[in-house]
Amino acid sequence: MISTRGRYALRVMIDIASNQGDGYVPMKDVAARQGLSLKYLEQIIPPLKDHGLIKGIQGKGGGYRLTKKPSEYNIGEILRLTEKDLAPVSCLAEGAPECERRQECKTVKLWEGLEKVTNEYLDSKTLDELL
Amino acid sequence: MISTRGRYALRVMIDIASNQGDGYVPMKDVAARQGLSLKYLEQIIPPLKDHGLIKGIQGKGGGYRLTKKPSEYNIGEILRLTEKDLAPVSCLAEGAPECERRQECKTVKLWEGLEKVTNEYLDSKTLDELL
DNA sequence: ATAATACCTACTATACAAGTAGGTAATAAG
DNA sequence: CTTATTACCTACTTGTATAGTAGGTATTAT
Numbered sequence A, B: 001m002i003s004t005r006g007r008y009a010l011r012v013m014i015d016i017a018s019n020q021g022d023g024y025v026p027m028k029d030v031a032a033r034q035g036l037s038l039k040y041l042e043q044i045i046p047p048l049k050d051h052g053l054i055k056g057i058q059g060k061g062g063g064y065r066l067t068k069k070p071s072e073y074n075i076g077e078i079l080r081l082t083e084k085d086l087a088p089v090s091c092l093a094e095g096a097p098e099c100e101r102r103q104e105c106k107t108v109k110l111w112e113g114l115e116k117v118t119n120e121y122l123d124s125k126t127l128d129e130l131l
Numbered sequence C: 001a002t003a004a005t006a007c008c009t010a011c012t013a014t015a016c017a018a019g020t021a022g023g024t025a026a027t028a029a030g
Numbered sequence D: 001c002t003t004a005t006t007a008c009c010t011a012c013t014t015g016t017a018t019a020g021t022a023g024g025t026a027t028t029a030t
Helices: A004-019 A027-034 A038-044 A046-050 A075-082 A108-124 B004-019 B027-034 B038-044 B046-050 B075-082 B108-124
Strands: A054-057 A063-066 B054-057 B063-066
Touching: A004 A027, A004 A038, A004 A046, A004 A063, A004 A075, A027 A038, A027 A063, A046 A054, A046 A075, A075 A108, A108 B108, B004 B027, B004 B038, B004 B046, B004 B063, B004 B075, B027 B038, B027 B063, B046 B054, B046 B075, B075 B108
Parallel strands: none
Antiparallel strands: A054 A063, B054 B063
């Protein structure tokens, strides 16, 4: 299940896209408009910045803006960066210990298929479709 | 993310299908073969019985067996019964309070689409495909 | 100099997942 | 008809992750 981290990140991206104009959008304003905790958003945002999806500028008049056109973001990349893991089961999660039963496991292909289907769906949707 | 409840339920169904022959399979044996806690499985199984997916018989020589052919079970129904909820976000979960932002929410259609995609995938797979 | 912003790290409360525990009721076999 | 074996039932426990709160520092426009 998608947690608040991923859901809020998406709302932040939508909010920035809707309000950036040709300037920068302060997270304080995003938090107020979206009814979310500024302090919590500050913890969610960093991976989006570190991977170049948004650009942040400090100081008065600063804030964030998108680095690409909304149509160039797919939802999957936003969620994969902000959500712990998009894997449908823990044994497919990144950094999960190799399962002893992997060889004889009758269900692993099912889960891999499910992971593929969800990622394909999320990668097929772009940010501008949500505006 | 699919929890142990759903994953174990699936393994139980596979195990019963593989071992029932023309008799009944004790959960004790399933637990031993699968390396799972009997006591925990006993908590997971009831909804499968209550909805007629399996039939239980008490007493010596008792156990469980399937009520249909493996090809007649789809994975989605097994998971929906044993997993708390298959909804991708909490606001789409059963019994969730109506979201105030529902009207203005830009993301709800995305989540509904994701839910549809995952359910369609899981409903398209049958138990016999896992044997 | 000041106010506003991003940026950083530690801590906390709560809920839930994943079991453990200790029984009772039913039934086949000896 | 006693015993062993099974399903079936309900309460309790423990560890971990989520969803924050809290208190700062660094940077920059005015």
